[in-house]
Amino acid sequence: MLNMNRMSKSAETACPGSGKDVSTSNGMEDSVHSFKAADLVIELSQTHKAKPDLTNLVFGTVFSDHMLTIEWTSIGGWQKPHIKPFGNLSLHPACSAMHYAVQLFEGMKAYRDADDKVRLFRPMLNMNRMAKSAERACLPAFDRAELVECIRRLVQVDREWVPQSDSASLYIRPTFLGTEPSLGVKKPSRALLYVILSPVGSYFSTGAKPVSLWADSKYIRAWRGGTGDCKMGGNYGASIYAQYEAVDYGCQQVLWLYGDDHQITEVGTMNMFLFWNNENGEEELATPPLDGIILPGITRQSILELTRKWGEFKVCERYLTMADLRCALKENRVKEMFGSGTACVVSPVGRILYQGENLHIPCQEGFPQLASRLMKELTDIQYGRTQSDWSVLV
Numbered sequence: 001m002l003n004m005n006r007m008s009k010s011a012e013t014a015c016p017g018s019g020k021d022v023s024t025s026n027g028m029e030d031s032v033h034s035f036k037a038a039d040l041v042i043e044l045s046q047t048h049k050a051k052p053d054l055t056n057l058v059f060g061t062v063f064s065d066h067m068l069t070i071e072w073t074s075i076g077g078w079q080k081p082h083i084k085p086f087g088n089l090s091l092h093p094a095c096s097a098m099h100y101a102v103q104l105f106e107g108m109k110a111y112r113d114a115d116d117k118v119r120l121f122r123p124m125l126n127m128n129r130m131a132k133s134a135e136r137a138c139l140p141a142f143d144r145a146e147l148v149e150c151i152r153r154l155v156q157v158d159r160e161w162v163p164q165s166d167s168a169s170l171y172i173r174p175t176f177l178g179t180e181p182s183l184g185v186k187k188p189s190r191a192l193l194y195v196i197l198s199p200v201g202s203y204f205s206t207g208a209k210p211v212s213l214w215a216d217s218k219y220i221r222a223w224r225g226g227t228g229d230c231k232m233g234g235n236y237g238a239s240i241y242a243q244y245e246a247v248d249y250g251c252q253q254v255l256w257l258y259g260d261d262h263q264i265t266e267v268g269t270m271n272m273f274l275f276w277n278n279e280n281g282e283e284e285l286a287t288p289p290l291d292g293i294i295l296p297g298i299t300r301q302s303i304l305e306l307t308r309k310w311g312e313f314k315v316c317e318r319y320l321t322m323a324d325l326r327c328a329l330k331e332n333r334v335k336e337m338f339g340s341g342t343a344c345v346v347s348p349v350g351r352i353l354y355q356g357e358n359l360h361i362p363c364q365e366g367f368p369q370l371a372s373r374l375m376k377e378l379t380d381i382q383y384g385r386t387q388s389d390w391s392v393l394v
């Protein structure tokens, strides 16, 4: 084992711009008892796996050489963070993550720029969301800046795994498990936070094909007072059944509806945007408000902030129902509809199957205008082609 603290830059210079995204309004203190990146213990792998061919790589199937693990116990608190060779975990069979889904995750990416530097996109927003999910899951608090620093060090160690490409990236999957070794339904007395890395190819490697959606109120993704606004594993495991029913109906993903008025909430595991002329004839980009059933996507937030800065059309967080959409389609008021998320950035919608009727959404058989512009502006920031404090050097 080798302690490589000296390798790190100081915390201030290490994370330029990160202070900007730190939320101080949610009452969570960063001065909590936490692990510290300065205590990192690094054990390098003796072997190096071959890098995969990114052209036909299936998402999340290949992992890098190392992982980050940090253990917590109610008695001993946070232990030192470890970067060590990627490998299996050893868990007690009663572990609360396995029985009661005391579990959460995050999804973010590292991008390689033209100067061969590696970048993260607004990582503190992922940490803030992870801290909120942890609170909801009764998992212990941690210092969000310290976790970003640990992740930066992990990506530095595995930096060869960040693809040399302006469309591929290294997917980063922070995971947090309750590892309580007993069957009581209670706050875990043990927990394990770990981070794994997986190289991913371009999301649209087979070309930009608009997605088709199955819209039905038979299954509900999230509900008020539930956990739909947190990235907790149970939300996703429970959605797989509906996803396969969508495929049975000849559609690719589920358009999740909510309530008797069939509010449009999310697309698969993406946030949803409608670009249209609204009921008052105003050109508007609309997405549902964060009222507890919407996952607060970082891409969603970035799209809202970018388009509000442009100031070219109305940007609104508002309710949208299937009746609103159907009426707007009849009156030719719909310009574009797309999903947003870290994996794809934006993904245009071409068709919605709803109550036995195919609703066709304008999409120019590929990327419509606004989706294209957002895709370009966001990826230019992510890959360092545009200077922005949203992009943080590793």
Ligand SMILES: *Cc1c(COP(=O)(O)O)cnc(C)c1O
Binding pocket: 107, 231, 266, 268, 269, 270, 271, 295, 296, 297, 298, 299, 300, 340, 341, 342, 343
């Ligand atoms: C992760 C996720 C999103 C997108 O969030 P990003 O931070 O933009 O990647 C949207 N909806 C759901 C349900 C998600 O899990």
